[in-house]
Amino acid sequence: GDSVTQMEGPVTLSEEACLTINCTYTATGYPSLFWYVQYPGEGLQLLLKATKADDKGSNKGFEATYRKETTSFHLEKGSVQVSDSAVYFCALSEEDGLVFGKGTKLTVNP
Amino acid sequence: GAGVSQSPSNKVTEKGKDVELRCDPISGHTALYWYRQSLGQGLEFLIYFQGNSAPDKSGLPSDRFSAERTGGSVSTLTIQRTQQEDSAVYLCASSLRLAGGVDTQYFGPGTRLTVL
Secondary structure, eight states: EEEEEEESSSSSEEEEEEEEOOOOOOSSOOOOEEEEEOOOOSOEEEEEESSSSTTEEEEEEEEEBTTTTTTTTOOOEESOOGGGGGEEEEEEESSSEEOOOOOOEEEEEE | OOEEEEEEEEEEEEEOOOOOEEEEOOOTTTTEEEEEEETTTEEEEEEEEEBBBOOOOOOOSSSSEEEEOOTSSSSEEEEESSGGGOEEEEEEEEESGGGGGGGGOOOOEEEEEEEE
């Protein structure tokens, strides 16, 4: 079946550092790709998505580009803030539900 | 508008008891999904509904799990004869349509189930 692999955490950065969280997928079709974020004590929220190859999703300074040739959807941010500390999940859509990666915990220190 | 709501927020039960978890999706959303988040397994998809119909129940972990949806709205996930390995956070999500997964899923806050 379809699967998502994302880089193991935890990731600890200083404020204003660059962030990349790698995500690759295997899928038989052409799924939509998502990044969800879970802030401490809160529920899952959609961060960004891309529905077809070469699409770029962006939100709150985060970006990810749907790369069909490398089956990747890496999450990037040029300058992280303390408020970005959270767990980030890469996911793809199957016909029925989402398939998630295991999550990457990011901690940003002042 | 109101988001996805789930109740109870926390449930502690004894092994062998039955539990019911409730999900109220966003009004007008025809698709509804249940997931489970646990330390060992991460986020697992359990079941989806399109309207009141759940075409594929193969994601449910065992036959002790069942789910239903009535009136195209509220859904209930029932776990019979709970076991300690059922302890997890159960998440519900809804989307406007099923649409091959293109539509954004909006998640509820979850129900934390602890089986003693």
